[in-house]
Amino acid sequence: MSEPRDSLLKVRDLRIGATVYPPGEKPHEIEIVHGVSFDLEPGRVLGLIGESGAGKSTIGLASMAYGRGGVKITGGEVRVNGRDILKTSLSDLRRLRGGEVTYVSQSAAASFNPAKPIMEQVTEAAVRHGKFTRKQAEDRAVGLFRKLGLPNPETIGKRYPHQVSGGQLQRCMTALALCPEPDLVVFDEPTTALDVTTQIDVLMAIKEAIRDTGVAAIYITHDLAVVAQVSDDIMVLKLGDMVEYGTTDQIINNPQEEYTQALVSVRSIRHEEKQPTDTPLLQVENVTARYKGTKFDVLKDVNVELHPGQTLAVVGESGSGKSTLARVITGLLPPGAGRIVFDGHELTPDLATRPRDDLRELQMIYQMADVAMNPRQTVGTIIGRPLEFYFGLRGAEKRRRVQELLDEIEMGEGFIDRYPAELSGGQKQRVCIARALAAKPKLIICDEVTSALDPLVADGILKLLLNLQKIEDVAYLFITHDLATVRAIADSIAVMYQGQVVRYGTKSEVLSPPFDDYTDLLLSSVPEMRLGWLEDVIASRRMESAGN
């Protein structure tokens, strides 16, 4: 096999170990990356993709010879510009990091120093490494700000991190990484924490900046549709092993391995929309709400309906009031005006005054299954408590019913005495579903239940929810920012923007033109699993704005 001589980054048989601390056992070493090899040439972009625990970030950081706490590079070699950086001296590493290789992390908000203006931080590495004088670095930074499409590129550097939005800060961080003219930039999930409508701008900015500056990049993400837009090659990872490595075109259009095929075809659930019935189960009428001590209405005159056994999806960006709507319906936040009619009668505004049957029939599932379950209770207690509380089941009878519920969520035997920490992310969410089901509810509010999960696991949860809807005839109020999820499971959709419902109707109505501006923006921002999607969207948006 001939190796290209001009390889910028050459990784051979990279092995990485970590210390684990299992409960009740002695800490010991395990291997988390098992011999990964790849090459990266100047100007190319390699996408690393995989679910959590696949070792993506670990490999990304290893290309700057860095291991997070407890992580050690145990074998193999990493060559940057021909020299083995695993064997080099600390002072040489200092020149490498932030000079030749730079890093863009997932959360810009957590990575910037809030006490210093942005410009100082963007130029720091370049000045410290002696690549530019302060003046040169600042000029270069302004140029980068402009290239990344930041507003007021001349003055934005004077602002502090909290004075710009999340998407802008993420672009500032890209400028920070590009400022010292590095040879390689590692992007670690740079758009994952952003809203879809913001993500597309940042993605385009990053892509153009990479193309214009000619750096090489490693782009880490769990979203195949995103990585397909920016990278030339893709490496699929699973549990520290390389599954497939090829050009983006080959991975997306002709995946060889079963695992890659599953990743590509994720979110392919289809669900036939049901027609509204005569009597809605839940009616939210003219609801307006604000949080205590504020003067700002988070919900403004919201009207939606949900029919028995159907799914209403509430979509919108963060801050649009989706979760507040759930808090109002559950009674955690009494509304300022309007009323909520549930199953033929009006619900009292405050949770504390609701009869037990109302509480039972309206259950909730949370985004973070980790914190939705008491870590000191076993699965049996968690699912068993609603049975005991609402139906007075005890002892063997309760245990039998818990096992039935576990079977229903496709988990089976052997989980009843486990603690939440002994479950995987998907299993945790399943237990939360079982806890909601245990109350025999008529309505379950699902607040971003799949957002924290890996795509394949999320797919499994959605299938389970659809299945359970058929068996138990339960209605879902499904809060999400992910339109692909909405397409998969909704019967009707409410699009929320700044506390108002801007579009509401059955799925087919909402998802077919003519669109209002916001829904159009939202729909067109969802990454599609095809090459060139990003360019198409940006081009059509530019045409529209030119037409106006």
Added chain:
Amino acid sequence: MTKNIPIAAAIGLFFTALYFLMAILAPWIAPYGMAEVVGGVWEPPSAEHLIGTDNIGRDLLTRMIYGGRTTIFIATAATVLSFTTGSVLGFLAAVMGGWVDQVMSRFVDLLMSIPSLIFALVVLSVMPVTVPVLIVVMGLLDSTRVYRLARAVAVDINVMDYVEAAKLRGEGRIWIIFREILPNALSPLVAEMGLRFIFMVLFVSTLSFLGLGVQPPAADWGGIVKENKDGIVYGIGAALWPAVAIATLAISVNLVADWVLNRTTSLKGGRG
């Protein structure tokens, strides 16, 4: 569960157990009667009196054993009292919030702004100094510290989704406090307990040393220091024995508390 105890914890456990056993079994293991005068003043260690005699000729080892019994009993009882009141009130304040929390927290701030030793001296100077009064005064004064910690920990836990889920289910305050919050607040509280116990030992010893604690002829470690402190001038070390006892007890209890803290945080799903 107890198979791999670290060496430090084992040492701590050994001495703590030794002191507590000595306290419980005092009447059976003490060589002489508690207030019995059996020899001369400040006799040096001998076969009859293993660590000598005290300022009026009582057997010092006997005094130490009985003194430990009093000190450890008072400190334990006061710790239990301060933990029950402090944590229950702290949890309640966190769960109820609003003005209940405000009133209780400001009242505790008020109590804490007065140095507890001075406060205890004032209270004890107007009340009869008996063991139950001592326990109540020390326990309640110390419960302000426990309240602070318990409330801070509970406020954190109270915003967790699982507590919200319990509220949505319609659970009452008792369930939320004892089944959702308490198990998750236990490890910081247990660690604090070891520390507070030692403060109690020091507190009661200080009070006795100042003459407002355990009253003679009953023995306690602070009192023994007080009775024998004049001997130090003449090179007689009788007052040092209780000091050594207090120090070793403090260290060993903390070694145990550290170990318990480590163990509970590394439990399945433990909070770090």
